[in-house]
Amino acid sequence: MKRVNNKVVLITGGASGLGAADARLLAAHGARVIITDINHQQGEALAAEIPGSLYLAHDVADEAHWISVLAEVKKRFGQLDVLVNNAGFVNFSTVEEQSLEQFRLHLQVMTEGTFLGCKHAIPLMRETGGSIINISSVAAVKGIAEVFAYTAAKGAIASMGRSIAIHCQNQGYRIRCNTILPGAHDTPMTVKALTELAGADTEALTQLHDVGQGKPEDVANLVLFLASDESRQINGAQLVIDNGETIK
Numbered sequence: 001m002k003r004v005n006n007k008v009v010l011i012t013g014g015a016s017g018l019g020a021a022d023a024r025l026l027a028a029h030g031a032r033v034i035i036t037d038i039n040h041q042q043g044e045a046l047a048a049e050i051p052g053s054l055y056l057a058h059d060v061a062d063e064a065h066w067i068s069v070l071a072e073v074k075k076r077f078g079q080l081d082v083l084v085n086n087a088g089f090v091n092f093s094t095v096e097e098q099s100l101e102q103f104r105l106h107l108q109v110m111t112e113g114t115f116l117g118c119k120h121a122i123p124l125m126r127e128t129g130g131s132i133i134n135i136s137s138v139a140a141v142k143g144i145a146e147v148f149a150y151t152a153a154k155g156a157i158a159s160m161g162r163s164i165a166i167h168c169q170n171q172g173y174r175i176r177c178n179t180i181l182p183g184a185h186d187t188p189m190t191v192k193a194l195t196e197l198a199g200a201d202t203e204a205l206t207q208l209h210d211v212g213q214g215k216p217e218d219v220a221n222l223v224l225f226l227a228s229d230e231s232r233q234i235n236g237a238q239l240v241i242d243n244g245e246t247i248k
């Protein structure tokens with residue numbers, strides 16, 4: 001059964017990791033997928049692999065990019081059914097070490113990127129209704145000293161999702177907005193982060209790598225559900241996917 005047949009889906013940061021898994025799974029379920037990223041080589045290679053998909057160059061922190069990407073989506077497809085605000089990165093710094101420049105960059109890419117995506121996609125999505133899926137992190141609800149700016153950016157994403165859901169409902173738009181809070185999943189970002197944390201300690205790295213580690217496909221299954229009409233009653237939710245790590 002194709003669960004998102006013919007839906008037009010835009011996935012930011014779709015060239016790698018979780019976004020790439022979303023693109024593959026949703027396309028396999030009949031979606032017309034637009035992958036956007038700043039990693040053009042990888043994005044184009046992935047789009048070439050997924051029949052009917054399209055790659056567009058897109059820095060989510062740049063409002064002008066959002067406007068031109070969405071204009072292109074409207075021109076080519078006439079509608080947008082699903083937006084996955086997924087692009088992100090992480091750097092290590094505690095509050096004391098954190099430079100203002102790096103702090104702002106985290107907020108620009110993740111918080112502002114998600115805000116701009118919702119702001120500019122809603123006018124297109126409200127024509128047909130749809131589903132916005134924002135990718136936060138368990139860092140939004142846990143104290144993680146080493147990734148201070150990341151926790152700030154991801155916390156804001158989780159909060160914004162509720163306001164967006166209620167706004168759309170108040171306006172009578174048939175647009176849902178939900179937030180996913182993943183724990184550690186095996187992607188290039190996590191591998192790089194864990195390697196930095198563990199340093200040369202390969203035993204520590206193996207241990208870190210094994211703890212609660214999911215596969216990108218696990219998050220993609222949740223994205224597929226939220227993108228599909230099966231989740232039509234789920235709106236303004238924050239869904240943790242971490243195999244119980246957060247509740248321990």
Ligand SMILES: NC(=O)c1ccc[n+]([C@@H]2O[C@H](COP(=O)([O-])OP(=O)(O)OC[C@H]3O[C@@H](n4cnc5c(N)ncnc54)[C@H](O)[C@@H]3O)[C@@H](O)[C@H]2O)c1
Pocket residue numbers: 012013014015016017018019036037038039058059060061086087088089109135136137138181182183184185186187188189190
């Ligand atoms: N992997 C995990 O364990 C995990 C856990 C919680 C949350 N997340 C979140 O999931 C999302 C995807 O992470 P991932 O693990 O797949 O990482 P990844 O590094 O594999 O993929 C992230 C993608 O985002 C792109 N990107 C970065 N800055 C961008 C920008 N300004 N504009 C457009 N694209 C940009 C990168 O080029 C990359 O392709 C991120 O928001 C991340 O914070 C991941």
